[in-house]
Amino acid sequence: MKFVWKLLLFVLLVLPTTILVFENGNSGLVVRAEEGSDPVEGEDDDDDDEATVETEDTETAEGAAVTEGEKTDDDEEEEEADELLKPSPDADAILLFTKPTGTTDLPAGHLVRFLVGFTNKGEQDFVVENMEASFRYPQDYSFYIQNFTTNTYNQIVEPKKEATFDYSFNPSESFSSRPFGLTVLVNYKDNARNPFQHAVFNETVNVVEPDEGLDGETFFLYVFLAAIVVLLLVGAQQLLSTFGRKHLTSKPRPPVEMGTQNSDIDYDWLPKETLQGMNQSPRRSPKQSPRQRRNKRATGSGEE
Amino acid sequence: MMKTLSACIVLVFVCLSGYNAEDDSTARLLASKNILNQFLVEGRDLTVEYKIFNVGSSAATEVTLKDDSFPASDFEILVGSVEVQWGRIAPGSNVSHSVIVKPLKYGYFNFTAAEISYLPSEDVTEKQVGYTSSPGEGGIVNSKDFDRKFSPHVLDWLVFAVMTLPSLGIPFLLWFSSKRRYDQPKPKKN
Numbered sequence: 001m002k003f004v005w006k007l008l009l010f011v012l013l014v015l016p017t018t019i020l021v022f023e024n025g026n027s028g029l030v031v032r033a034e035e036g037s038d039p040v041e042g043e044d045d046d047d048d049d050e051a052t053v054e055t056e057d058t059e060t061a062e063g064a065a066v067t068e069g070e071k072t073d074d075d076e077e078e079e080e081a082d083e084l085l086k087p088s089p090d091a092d093a094i095l096l097f098t099k100p101t102g103t104t105d106l107p108a109g110h111l112v113r114f115l116v117g118f119t120n121k122g123e124q125d126f127v128v129e130n131m132e133a134s135f136r137y138p139q140d141y142s143f144y145i146q147n148f149t150t151n152t153y154n155q156i157v158e159p160k161k162e163a164t165f166d167y168s169f170n171p172s173e174s175f176s177s178r179p180f181g182l183t184v185l186v187n188y189k190d191n192a193r194n195p196f197q198h199a200v201f202n203e204t205v206n207v208v209e210p211d212e213g214l215d216g217e218t219f220f221l222y223v224f225l226a227a228i229v230v231l232l233l234v235g236a237q238q239l240l241s242t243f244g245r246k247h248l249t250s251k252p253r254p255p256v257e258m259g260t261q262n263s264d265i266d267y268d269w270l271p272k273e274t275l276q277g278m279n280q281s282p283r284r285s286p287k288q289s290p291r292q293r294r295n296k297r298a299t300g301s302g303e304e
Numbered sequence: 305m306m307k308t309l310s311a312c313i314v315l316v317f318v319c320l321s322g323y324n325a326e327d328d329s330t331a332r333l334l335a336s337k338n339i340l341n342q343f344l345v346e347g348r349d350l351t352v353e354y355k356i357f358n359v360g361s362s363a364a365t366e367v368t369l370k371d372d373s374f375p376a377s378d379f380e381i382l383v384g385s386v387e388v389q390w391g392r393i394a395p396g397s398n399v400s401h402s403v404i405v406k407p408l409k410y411g412y413f414n415f416t417a418a419e420i421s422y423l424p425s426e427d428v429t430e431k432q433v434g435y436t437s438s439p440g441e442g443g444i445v446n447s448k449d450f451d452r453k454f455s456p457h458v459l460d461w462l463v464f465a466v467m468t469l470p471s472l473g474i475p476f477l478l479w480f481s482s483k484r485r486y487d488q489p490k491p492k493k494n
Contacts, residue, residue, distance in 0.1 A: 001305065001308075004305075004308045005308065008308060094332060094334070094359060096334055096357055096359050098336065098355070098357070115334045115336050115357065115437065116334075117332065117333075117334040117359070117434075153438070155417070155435070155438065157435070160432075160433070161433050161434060161435070162333075162432065162433070162434030162435070163417070163434060163435040164334045164335050164336060164417075164434065164435065164436055164437045165437050166336050166338070166437035166439075
């Protein structure tokens with residue numbers, strides 16, 4: 001009984017102090033330990049974290065509900081060693097992919113579009129200057145693979161107001177089927193021209209092969225293949241028909257009338273003119289003509 | 305014993321609710337404004353599309369979209385209205401609205417953002433105001449220049465045809481006249 005009361009007292013003292021320490025994050029040690037893994041304080045992120053929306057912010061480790069934790073020391077950076085711009089505690093940003101929706105698998109060679117919503121929770125105006133995106137090496141986010149064009153907005157966002165910014169980029173065709181670290185940075189300034197930078201999106205995405213339907217090239221490729229097949233068929237048919245024709249025509253040919261083959265013909269009784277006429281006409285059989293000539297010469301010289 | 309147990313439970317709930325206190329389910333709207341035309345030409349239709357996405361965890365109510373960036377001297381609104389209202393946008397859903405305007409002047413025009421206002425949750429009375437994305441500066445082309453590039457030029461082709469008639473017609477007439485002389489039926493000799 002007494003023990004339970006003591007326990008209760010202990011809990012009453014310890015719990016509030018831990019809450020205070022965690023939410024304010026004054027101490028660097030606490031921040032480092034919390035590094036985005038605290039399940040309770042990350043609840044707000046989880047609520048917003050539908051399939052399409054990422055509110056990841058690796059530059060502020062202690063994501064206490066809505067306000068960004070204030071960073072007082074510089075050596076809390078997780079990625080780069082040099083001094084970096086940090087987000088302002090009075091501003092919040094959220095990212096949503098509008099094309100393609102609901103996934104971080106980006107089709108290579110196609111336009112990717114997203115919207116970034118910027119909220120001004122403070123009392124001063126903010127000027128959102130520009131937004132840039134880049135592809136980084138997924139294992140080392142400080143290694144830039146590709147920088148995309150920086151979109152300049154220079155839009156003033158008054159206190160308690162929100163603004164939306166549109167950005168689009170095109171991952172190159174040669175990047176398909178590879179994971180990349182995509183970093184989207186929003187640069188903004190407050191009234192005192194202090195620069196701030198917010199990494200709205202800092203995660204690994206997959207660039208995938210786009211699922212192309214029927215395009216011109218593939219259509220004509222199929223037409224070409226069909227034409228080749230038809231050509232082969234026609235060629236085969238021609239070959240077969242010629243072979244068939246040879247077989248067909250050689251058999252039923254009737255025996256050609258060759259005429260008189262007998263070469264022992266006596267031409268002596270014929271007059272000279274007729275023999276000459278016979279010699280000039282086309283020969284029936286080559287065997288006859290030399291004999292004819294010999295006979296004719298013999299008779300001619302004989303008679304003369 | 306029961307008292308202490310219940311006290312413990314109450315304490316635990318208080319602590320947990322302390323974490324949840326700032327995590328209200330609120331609506332968060334992202335609005336985009338885009339020009340769908342590839343070419344902006346004076347005197348031809350220009351389509352503006354507004355899309356509003358709710359990325360929050362609760363529905364946004366009394367959503368109003370108002371676009372004052374098309375002054376009546378420079379634009380004529382043909383289809384749609386520049387002031388739209390939606391009663392409720394559910395979480396995770398989006399709505400879209402299109403307006404067709406006609407630019408009356410040519411030159412560079414800076415397309416600025418429109419304003420939206422909504423109630424992020426039921427217990428909030430003050431409306432949250434935001435800006436849509438702005439399409440940026442666009443060049444509205446003079447209709448004469450656009451036609452010079454893209455119109456079918458029917459009249460120009462007709463004039464061209466008429467002007468080429470002499471260079472084709474004169475040789476044809478010469479040939480035709482000499483051919484005609486040989487077309488008469490010849491008297492047959494027999």
